[in-house]
Amino acid sequence: MANETDVKTRYKVGRVLSEHDLLDLHEALPELWAGDGDESASLRALAERINVALMRQAMEEAGMDPLDGEAENAYRLLTDDDVSVGVRTQQRNRLERAGVDVDELETEFVTHQAVYTYLTKALGVTKDETDDTDPIEKHQQRIQRLRSRTAAVMENSLSELQNDGTISLGSFDTTVDLRVYCQDCESQYELSSLLQRGGCECE
Template sequence: MAETPDPTRSKVGRLIEEYEMTDVGQELEDRWLGRGRESQSLRSLADWFNRNILDERLKAAGEDPLDGEVANLYRLLSQEDVTAGMRVDAEATLEHHGIDPEELRSEFVSHQAIHTYLTDFRGASKERTPADRIESVRTTVQRLQSRLVAVAENNLDQLRNAGELSLGEFTVILDLQVLCEDCGESYSVTELLDRGGCECESVASE
């Protein structure tokens, strides 16, 4: 019989042990497989796990978070649609409690880390659902977008530093749109995935 891998070799497993969250590993597995509840996506599990980490850090700092406080603070720290001012305020709240925001962020895990922990270190598995496939497409596109932006920024910066391009402080903005030629609507890839499609189906049903 193959020996079960040591969970602490994974980031998720190390954090579970470090914060003595003894039941979290089993709950992650149950939530993913839908045991006694609706199955959750890996991304939602990563958010759930990260909120647990934040809660543990606040309690270690002597705080007793109110209902909803941890979830709101995590949202301000992690979501892209949060304004810079709101994120700075959230970071100031952490610093007031003696928590380094960057150190905390380094402990947050990705949905890929959750998947690795569940499959490689707990031996859990399930059939890929449409939601899983959509999540995979989302991750792939976002990774490619980030890479393209980084390549463009790096090359422009090199040209500017070499005196071959006149350019002040800059930000590369990539606007990737999907245009449906049947209904004429266009969406960002993320928006299209979130809404589950374009207007074709609703037009066809009228």
């Protein structure tokens, strides 16, 4: 498994989410994109979600107290093609007067292509495009995404604790072992084995 720190340095989305401490959003990203049907968010929606979170954080750090929807509107006025140059300039000046470094903030904004690259290349997330997937395979893929995400979060936490001297740890890899125990027949299986055999010993 690639070192999590290297992944975040190599891919902009990972770096931005890490540096701005948006870890909850980082953890939710794979499931938001690869979710089923209406639960699946588009890459553009995910990029906007990240950028709005960056906008809100920048406003708060400047001492502003953005109301619900204010960060979303500020982002729209800065980036939407339908917004006039005059309105965009007014919004930019307003933010700068409040203490937001708009130039720096805009360099942190991510594109939908950057989100796609990070999800597929760094996190190994795939998205089902059809609904005729075998149900066992479908759920196995979903659980595997969660397992990969858990391993990545665990490795990230250990790396941070290691780097700041909180714990002593050499070179390491992380694994997540998922096992299922049936209380009725008192049998235990590794998850993939249970799914492949079609269940436990119960009738």
